[in-house]
Amino acid sequence: MSSYASVGLLCVMGCILFFLPLIPAFRELRRKSDAEPLVVVQQHAGEIRFFADSFRSYLKSLGPTLEQCSRTGATASGTMPDGTEYIVYGQGDQGLLLPPSKEDQAVAAIIASATDLALPWQTTFSRDIYSAGDFFGGEKNNYRAVLAEKDVRLGEHSSVNRWVHAVGEFSADAGCKLFGRASSDRSIRLTTDCTFSRLNAPRIATFDSDSATAPATEDTTYADESSAVLPRTLHDGDLEIPPGQVLRGNLVVRGKLRVGTGARIEGSVKSEKELVLESNVRVEGSLISTSKIVIGADCRIHGPIIAERAMRIASGTRCGSQAKPTTLSAPEIELETGVLVSGTLWARERGQVVRAL
């Protein structure tokens, strides 16, 4: 081979090696198969009721059937436009005759009731459930999703895999597991050993299954701080606020913070490490910790409570109010029985109701 041919071959090989990785690039540039903007959620704002509202819209085509079943008390079945099977009960509060399934005690159809709905126990419902009235679920049931236009009550040790929404009160008996969203337009009652992920209601209360003791009544005497501009204090290292002290302003602590019994903070508090409130502490603003927050008994917190690791709230504590609801968020949340929260509770990894110490 001549030297010219060698050089030419080298050039050709070089060009091939250079352009080879560019072939997919040129192809994508020409075809534009993935040239749409990334999807940004523009319309719905992550509302907890999004799925419930969507399900209600989805069921609109069943409206005439529900109405007819309600009038006649009959049961109807069929398939939705997308091929999903449904059963509509005109008298859902009577004993239901559930359809047979390949698996024992499993129902794979959408269940809709024109009246109250009472379901048997130890059954898996792998499709969404709708009740135009109250909903009563038996013990140890497993639901995909539940929507009721009035109250919802889940029997002991039941679980909801996606979401549950009650227009009235939602209550979960001991040991229930709420894996997705649980919301109510009125109130949520959780009993001992219930686990949860994301809750929202004007009033969320935790109860002890062995006693009827309800959380204390709501505190409506919060100061209006929403428009006030408060001075900020920065503190390096750990800090202890003595019992009974009143502090006006925002406080940022670059270490551990312990707030003594009966102290009052007229502002927001941030701690870069563990934040501990002893009993009867009152905070008009928010509580933020990059680590763990421990809130003692009978505290009053007005603003959002955010812990980046974990949070534990003791009995008698009230967070937010119906007039000014708030958000509590942490990967792990433990609520003792007797806690009252207004707004949103969001445990990214695990939320649990535990018996008061």
Next chain:
Amino acid sequence: MIYVLYFIVSLICIYTIRHYWFTLNRLFGFQRHPYIDIDTADWPYVTILVAAHNEEKVVANILSALMTVKYPQEKMLVIPVNDRSTDRTREIIDEFVERFPGRIRPFHRTGGKGGKAAALKDAMELVQTEVILIFDADYIPGAGLIKQLVAPFFDPEVGGVMGRVVPMNCGTNLLTRLLDLERSGGYQVDQQARMNLRLVPQHGGTVAGVRLSALHEIGGWDDSTLTEDTDLTYRLLLNGWKTVYQNRSECYEEVPETWPVRIKQIKRWAKGHNQAMVSYAIHLLFGKHRATLRERIDGTLLLGVYIMAPVTVVGWILALTVFYQGIAPLHGIIAVLAVTAYAAIGNLAAFFEIAAAVRLDGSRSRVSLLPFLLLGFTVSIVSVTWAAVTQVKDALTGAEFHWDKTERFRKVAS
């Protein structure tokens, strides 16, 4: 000469390690989104400033979007900051003021110093709320964005907040597709990693917020800066305020569709960034203030991002020079320089960062465009180097900085 080369290669290696650290953290580390869950609260009053200079093509879109966001109406005031516009911007804003009485208070600026910082500074006379959000006029906020950007201000340590920018015209041509990739890398990986690692997320000056009391504490907007966002980031940091990044607070923007506009944009960013570097780097690294050690180091490296372009060019020239002078065997160091060069510069994102970001975004085929970033890289390194050279020349001759507005490409809203 050889020691200068060693120094430059060391710097590039530091940036490369930093980018790998960020990428691995983003892929495998603990992700911090502490405020994103706040969806219920006693929301504070908020003022939304919309910076608009000759924005007739886009200003109606953002005002329409802001009128439909899910935030208590009585607690939200929109102030379009019409900065000496000579097109129909004023007319369009006034139409919206009439359509939405009490919800929009226009600020028509007819004179004064040019630039966004100067316009925002003047508009502050209308601001009475503790929380301020800032948007450029070409952005289109979604329904939940305002709450998401306000939420971090419940943390009393937060002075600034920054959301994620997503190009909406990414499919237009090669440039917009490359910018889409760069934005992915810069936000999805770089900014979020700095948030995760408690370093220095950068305030972007749009899809962003600032606390009024923090702004007052640091002396307000500095109208002598070309990039008021970078300036704000560092003054907040030096005064003990945190800037936080919210990766899930996404907002559409329009990216440049022509290379001249892109070059002008990146040159302005480079000059502004370098300006901040000169002002704050030494004080940030060695001064007495409240930034942590990791914030000092990362903040200084962030300040140096744009100066790394001319530094890399100098490194290449030095490498060639010492090679042809026959000084010592330098195969290793030249290889390191070649491999790490792109990891040190660009618009905050290296190849592997972008690849990781595209994967995290769940995109399918756009990652195959990655080799074309070589083109973007070449344009960036030349533009940024040229910007640095002219900046030095301007400093020596006493010439003033000139603020260039980025041209818009959207069709005029009807």
